[in-house]
Amino acid sequence: MATAAPSAIQAFTITLIVRRFIPETDEEPRWQSFDVEVFSTDRVLDALHKIKWEQDGTLSFRRSCAHGICGSDAMRINGRNRLACKTLVKDLDITEPIYVEAIKGLPLEKDLIVDMEPFFAAYREVKPFLISNSTPDKGKERVQTIANREIFDDTTKCILCAACTTSCPVFWTDGQYFGPAAIVNAHRFIFDSRDDAAKERLEILNDQEGVWRCRTTFNCTDACPRGIQVTKAIAEVKQAVLRGRA
Numbered sequence: 001m002a003t004a005a006p007s008a009i010q011a012f013t014i015t016l017i018v019r020r021f022i023p024e025t026d027e028e029p030r031w032q033s034f035d036v037e038v039f040s041t042d043r044v045l046d047a048l049h050k051i052k053w054e055q056d057g058t059l060s061f062r063r064s065c066a067h068g069i070c071g072s073d074a075m076r077i078n079g080r081n082r083l084a085c086k087t088l089v090k091d092l093d094i095t096e097p098i099y100v101e102a103i104k105g106l107p108l109e110k111d112l113i114v115d116m117e118p119f120f121a122a123y124r125e126v127k128p129f130l131i132s133n134s135t136p137d138k139g140k141e142r143v144q145t146i147a148n149r150e151i152f153d154d155t156t157k158c159i160l161c162a163a164c165t166t167s168c169p170v171f172w173t174d175g176q177y178f179g180p181a182a183i184v185n186a187h188r189f190i191f192d193s194r195d196d197a198a199k200e201r202l203e204i205l206n207d208q209e210g211v212w213r214c215r216t217t218f219n220c221t222d223a224c225p226r227g228i229q230v231t232k233a234i235a236e237v238k239q240a241v242l243r244g245r246a
């Protein structure tokens with residue numbers, strides 16, 4: 001009988017140190033260490049699943065798609081905002097413990113789960129939907145040139161994970177700041193040639209808690225798992241506030 005070839009996938013044991021907070025029993029967050037056996041193909045999300053399913057079912061975190069699309073598993077991994085489902089364990093330094101904690105600047109609810117409502121409230125404020133004063137001809141699309149579509153292509157990629165906003169020092173210290181993600185989603189419509197509400201959105205962002213709070217630290221661009229040039233988008237919105245949409 002033929003024997004199965006040995007698996008080429010390497011397995012190793014890593015230590016994950018997770019910042020836990022269970023509101024019913026903890027007065028303050030605390031760090032808890034877990035040793036987990038993972039494969040070289042595993043992501044941090046897989047390691048968290050292993051802990052939850054095999055060691056401690058109370059460990060709480062959000063995830064849905066597990067493939068970098070839904071934006072629900074942004075967390076701080078070794079001090080940097082990332083999606084757990086897009087972070088391969090082998091790409092981290094596995095000779096040292098891996099620290100995992102909730103994103104910063106939003107109210108902590110439990111373990112790796114934060115209250116996202118302040119984030120979505122800012123998003124809603126910039127009216128992230130098409131507003132048009134005209135009606136397309138019956139059965140026709142709203143026509144747009146390739147060049148006009150290109151202007152806001154980058155900001156259409158946002159998955160609302162909040163990695164940018166919760167890596168921004170201004171957002172940490174000033175809970176009122178709209179934050180990079182809201183500005184990215186405003187950009188997506190401000191520069192859309194089919195939209196007629198750019199002026200309205202620019203007025204909203206010209207507020208004292210709007211674009212002028214940005215200090216161009218680039219944390220947002222570094223954090224974005226979609227590779228969006230967040231700081232550039234904010235700079236373009238600033239220009240549009242001063243000079244109007246080009």
Ligand code: SF4
Nearest residue numbers: 158159161162164224
């Ligand atoms: S801009 Fe990037 S980091 Fe910010 S919410 Fe969108 S996808 Fe996430």
Ligand code: FES
Nearest residue numbers: 066068070071085
């Ligand atoms: S679980 Fe959907 S983006 Fe990671």
